[in-house]
Structure formats: C-alpha cells, structure tokens
Amino acid sequence: MKQSSTNTILIGKGDNPVELQLRYGNRHGLIAGATGTGKTVSLMMLAENFSRQGVPVFVTDIKGDISGLAAAGKVSDKLLARADKIGISNFSPQANPCVFWDLLGQQGHPIRTTVSEMGPTLLARMLGLNDIQSSILDIVFALADSRGLLLLDLDDLKALLTLVSKERKTISAEYGLVSAQSLAAIQRSLMSLKRDGGEVFFGEPALELSDIMGVDEQNHGLINILAADKLVLTPNLYASFILWLLSELYENLPEVGDADKPKLAFFIDEAHLLFEDSPDHLLKRIEQIMRLIRSKGVGVYFCSQFPDDIPDAILGQLGNRIQHALRAYTPRDQKSVRAAAETFVTNPKLDITAVISSLAVGEALVSTLQDNGVPSMVEQTLVSPPRCRMGPLTLTERNACRAQSPIGSHYDIAINRESAYERLNQLEQLEKAPAAKPPIEKADTKKSPQKKPNSTIKNDSEDEQSNWFSELLFGTKRRQGLVQSFSKQAARAVGSKFGKQILRGILGSISGKSGK
Structure with a gap:
C-alpha cells in the first residue's frame, strides 16, 4: 500500500490512496456534511497532519470536542482495523502541541485587539x-x-x-x-x-500574529484552539473576530507565493455565520481577501453543513473538498445535495447525488488539487482516523495544558494605558477647574522696586497645561513623533507626522504601513 509522503497528507482511501498535496494546502478547502456524519473528525485529522508537517494551525472549537487534539487517543481493534484498511502503518495514539485561546479569557489565553485595529x-x-x-x-x-x-x-x-x-x-x-x-x-x-x-x-496586550504561527521543539506546528462554545452564541462577535483575524493575516504577512507548504492552516467551524446578514460591500471584501491571502501562505478551510452556506464567489475558490453525508429530508436539503454534487469533478463510477445521501459515518466524497492545481476526480473515501482523542479534554487537562503554554502568561493580565478615555477626562477636568490664580509676590522695598499691580508670574505647570490643551484640540507640532513611541499593539491611531493620513486596510483595520 502506498504511504503518504512528507509532501502530502493522507486523507483516506478510495479506489486509491486519497491525498492532499501540501503545496496546494494554501488553496483553501471545505469540510461539509450533516451533523453526526464525521465533519469534526475530518477537521481534527487534517489539523494534526498539518501540525505534524510543521504547519501551524488555528481552529475554532464550537462544541469543545476539538480540544481533544491536545491528548493522545485510545487504541481499539476497530480503529486499528480501519487504519490497516486505509494503509496506515505503525498507527499509534499521539497528542499534539496545542495552545488554548478564549475571547472571554475563561478557557484559554485572552485574545485581544484594539478598537483602532478592528477598524x-x-x-x-x-x-x-x-x-x-x-x-x-x-x-x-x-x-x-x-x-x-x-x-x-x-x-x-x-x-x-x-x-x-x-x-x-x-x-x-x-x-x-x-x-x-x-x-x-x-x-x-x-x-x-x-x-x-x-x-x-478590546484592549491590550493585543494579539501578535507570531504567537499563533510557532512550532514546538520537534518542529511540529502549534495548534491554536479558540474556545468558541460561548462565543458562537453572539454570532456578530464571532464572525467579526474571524474576519478581523483574516484581515490581520492578509495585511501583515509577507508575500510567499506558492510555497512547499502553507504558513498557516485556518479552520473555521460554523462558517455560515461569517456571511449571514453581511452587506454586499463586506462580502466583496471578504471575497477579495480569500483570493489574495493564499499568496501569503494561509489556507482557509470552512466547515459547515451545506456547501451552499458559502457564497458562490468564495465557494469557487475552495480547491480541496471533503463532503460527508447530507440527508435529503426537505426540498431545501434536496436542493443542497444537488448543488453539492455539481461542485465535484464527475467520476463515471459514481452517481454523486445518490452517494452523498448514502455515505456512512466516517466516509466522504473527496476531491483535492493535484498537479498544476487541477482538481482530482471525486472519490468515495474511507477517511483516516486522527491519532488524538476524539472527545473533549477535562477541565483539569485543559488547565494543565494552559499552564505549559509556550505563550506563558503574557496575555493573561490586561494592560490599561493612557488613551482617548483618559485624555478626554483630563480635558474635561481642565475645563471645569477654575482659572489658576497667579501667586502674589510681596514687594521688598528695601531690596527691590515694587512690582507693578498688573504684572503676573506664570509658572511652568501652567505652561504645560496650556500647551497640552492646545495639542489635544488643535494638534500642535509636539504630536509629530507620537506614533514612533507606540508599537502596533498600541493601535496605530496617529500618523507619524501631524497631517499624515491614517492608512487602513481592506476591512478598515490599520494596514501596518506607515505614511510617507
């Protein structure tokens, strides 16, 4: 049996081994299927194989069970028989290097950004x-x-x-x-x-992209798991965060073209939430990001029940596809089955529409990009099992993993620096304060002539307050070097010189480029 090489990921076995070529891992992908048909297991299998090939991974964990990537699985006769049938030799349980994140800061390191960076x-x-x-x-x-x-x-x-x-x-x-x-x-x-x-x-320290794109001592890519079981209950916040992170990757990563393997594999569960209620102008910008981000070495893999949950303009860019079973109980389901069948390169041996409705759990229709980026003919595939645990971590295990995180505690404590809120409060206090009375110097007739009645002495603190007040309202020259004293994490909200235009990226966030 042919084994997966170091340049491919063995997805499973149809008539022949079905593989994903790493050099096309940045051409995006789709994992679709009804609830309970094996989508999550396929996601975990791909994530750990990308990691084993040295590719960092970011994945959203909607139900909590993806956390099992951090623990080794259990061997059973059924699992060994499946691995042997697919042609996987020396199959053994294995944990993966994982870092846990949580926008709410409860089940992992807090992920923060600034309001300016969000745009x-x-x-x-x-x-x-x-x-x-x-x-x-x-x-x-x-x-x-x-x-x-x-x-x-x-x-x-x-x-x-x-x-x-x-x-x-x-x-x-x-x-x-x-x-x-x-x-x-x-x-x-x-x-x-x-x-x-x-x-x-929203706040600091803001996320640094380098912290989600690392590898461990064995050169395995870190798997970053975002706890999203509570986050998904607020779909606008969930979707906006995902789009922000994609925008940050696009704006800040260098061009790499078609590399030997991706720089990052990004898995988005419940992907339909990204597109629901999005205005047309935002959908067009998302489409543009998807077209261009692959040249930055980022492969985006959407997970959803139906392929038509993804807009056509984006669906057409997803070159690697794993389609699990769809149950055609309603007219909408039947339409979705037909639409899913039409997205594959036909196989004369398969009635794709019929097969989609009859796939067993752990089976899928798979098509990946092959030589010259041409999609392969679809195959009915027995999907490879992951080596990790197919179930969630306990709270104790999650806490232990977090304690050993390579990120340490850098993000765990929030920082509150002086910003608009503090500056405007200071301005308000200055406006409310009575005018400062100048100190009166008593005349010493013996040593110096008497001061004129209308002369005043203005101290240094008054000068500083007056100058600061002018700066805040009118932007004096003292602001010229302000941005140079702050990092990107400080939200590049001020130009490097007064009067320079703030450069914002494709989704309105700071673009990371300085004005000239």
Whole structure:
C-alpha cells in the first residue's frame, strides 16, 4: 500500500490512496456534511497532519470536542482495523502541541485587539449598525485620527461618542450630518457588545500574529484552539473576530507565493455565520481577501453543513473538498445535495447525488488539487482516523495544558494605558477647574522696586497645561513623533507626522504601513 509522503497528507482511501498535496494546502478547502456524519473528525485529522508537517494551525472549537487534539487517543481493534484498511502503518495514539485561546479569557489565553485595529467596517458589523450609523462610526474614527486620540478599548470609543455628541454641530459641519438618534443607537449597541464580552476582547496586550504561527521543539506546528462554545452564541462577535483575524493575516504577512507548504492552516467551524446578514460591500471584501491571502501562505478551510452556506464567489475558490453525508429530508436539503454534487469533478463510477445521501459515518466524497492545481476526480473515501482523542479534554487537562503554554502568561493580565478615555477626562477636568490664580509676590522695598499691580508670574505647570490643551484640540507640532513611541499593539491611531493620513486596510483595520 502506498504511504503518504512528507509532501502530502493522507486523507483516506478510495479506489486509491486519497491525498492532499501540501503545496496546494494554501488553496483553501471545505469540510461539509450533516451533523453526526464525521465533519469534526475530518477537521481534527487534517489539523494534526498539518501540525505534524510543521504547519501551524488555528481552529475554532464550537462544541469543545476539538480540544481533544491536545491528548493522545485510545487504541481499539476497530480503529486499528480501519487504519490497516486505509494503509496506515505503525498507527499509534499521539497528542499534539496545542495552545488554548478564549475571547472571554475563561478557557484559554485572552485574545485581544484594539478598537483602532478592528477598524470601523468590522466594528459596525459587530455592533449590528445600519448604513447611516456605520457612516457615523467612520466619522468617529476619522475624528480620533485627526486629534491623535488612541482608541484601545470600548471606554475610549464611548468617550469619543460622548465628544461627538457634545460637538455635534461643529463636527457635522466638517464631516457630514451626525444625528442624535444615530449616536444614541450606536451607544446602545455598544452597551450590548460590552455585555456580550466585547469589553474583554478590546484592549491590550493585543494579539501578535507570531504567537499563533510557532512550532514546538520537534518542529511540529502549534495548534491554536479558540474556545468558541460561548462565543458562537453572539454570532456578530464571532464572525467579526474571524474576519478581523483574516484581515490581520492578509495585511501583515509577507508575500510567499506558492510555497512547499502553507504558513498557516485556518479552520473555521460554523462558517455560515461569517456571511449571514453581511452587506454586499463586506462580502466583496471578504471575497477579495480569500483570493489574495493564499499568496501569503494561509489556507482557509470552512466547515459547515451545506456547501451552499458559502457564497458562490468564495465557494469557487475552495480547491480541496471533503463532503460527508447530507440527508435529503426537505426540498431545501434536496436542493443542497444537488448543488453539492455539481461542485465535484464527475467520476463515471459514481452517481454523486445518490452517494452523498448514502455515505456512512466516517466516509466522504473527496476531491483535492493535484498537479498544476487541477482538481482530482471525486472519490468515495474511507477517511483516516486522527491519532488524538476524539472527545473533549477535562477541565483539569485543559488547565494543565494552559499552564505549559509556550505563550506563558503574557496575555493573561490586561494592560490599561493612557488613551482617548483618559485624555478626554483630563480635558474635561481642565475645563471645569477654575482659572489658576497667579501667586502674589510681596514687594521688598528695601531690596527691590515694587512690582507693578498688573504684572503676573506664570509658572511652568501652567505652561504645560496650556500647551497640552492646545495639542489635544488643535494638534500642535509636539504630536509629530507620537506614533514612533507606540508599537502596533498600541493601535496605530496617529500618523507619524501631524497631517499624515491614517492608512487602513481592506476591512478598515490599520494596514501596518506607515505614511510617507
């Protein structure tokens, strides 16, 4: 029996071994099928094989069972017989190097980003804003950029909204109409986001991409598992986070073209949530990212029940496909089965439409890209079993894995630096404080002439307050070197010189490129 080489991943066996070539692992993929047909097991099999080939993995864990990647599985006669039938020699249980993450900070390291890094486009989607409210959010970001105010957490955004409300007439004249009703709607949405966990997600230290793209001592890629069982209950937050991370990868990773293997394999469970209720302009941007991110070495693998959960423009870019059984109980199901069958290169030996409805658990129709990037003819495949545990970790095991994390405790403690909220509060205190009275120097007629009655002495602290007040309102030259003192993690919300345009990426986040 032919064995999988170091340049391929053995997916399973049909009439012949069915393999995924690593050099085409960045051409994206789809794992589809009804609940209980084996999608999750196929995902785990691919994830651990990518890891074993030195490719870092990021995967969202909707039900908690993907956490089993961190533990070795149990050998059974049935499992050994399956491995032998597929042609896997020396099959043995094996754990994988895993790092656990959680936007809520409960089941793994907190993942954070700043409001500026998220950008107005994705933040508007996260808040569920309409077009008019989204345009006002654009104005809020533009105002923060022009005044040099860092937007790090939700308190900063709330402070900016309050500022816009106070100066609404002036800002409307400069940027466009800002209605009180739309501002109130944004503020209400912001309260809901804070309640759903957004307050934990926005802040510092922000995620560094290098921390999800590492390898262990055996040169196995780290498998980053995002606990999403609670996160998925707030679909806007879940979808916006995934799109933000894809945008960050696209904006910040260098071009590598078609490498020998991907730089990162990204698995997205419940992928339909990314596209539900997304406006057309956002879908077009997602499509553009999917077209271009593969040249950065990132392969994106969507997991969903039906292939038509994915928009056609994106579905057409998914070159590696694993289709588990679909049950055609309703007219919608029957339509989905036909649509799934039409996405494969036909095999004269198979009636694809009939086979999709009759596949057993652990079987799938598989087509992968072969030489010259041409899709292979679809094969009915007995899928390879993973070597890890096919079930969730216990809380004790998860905590032990987290304690040994190569990331350490770097992300576990939040940092709250001075940003828009603090600066605007200081400004408000200055406005409320009574004018400082100059100290009166008593005249000494014996040693010096008497001071004139209207002369004053202005101390250094007054100068500093006055200059700072001018800087905040009007952007004086002292702001010129501000951005150089902050890292990307500080949310590049200020240009390197006053008057430079803030460069935002394809989804409105900071692009990572400095102005000239």
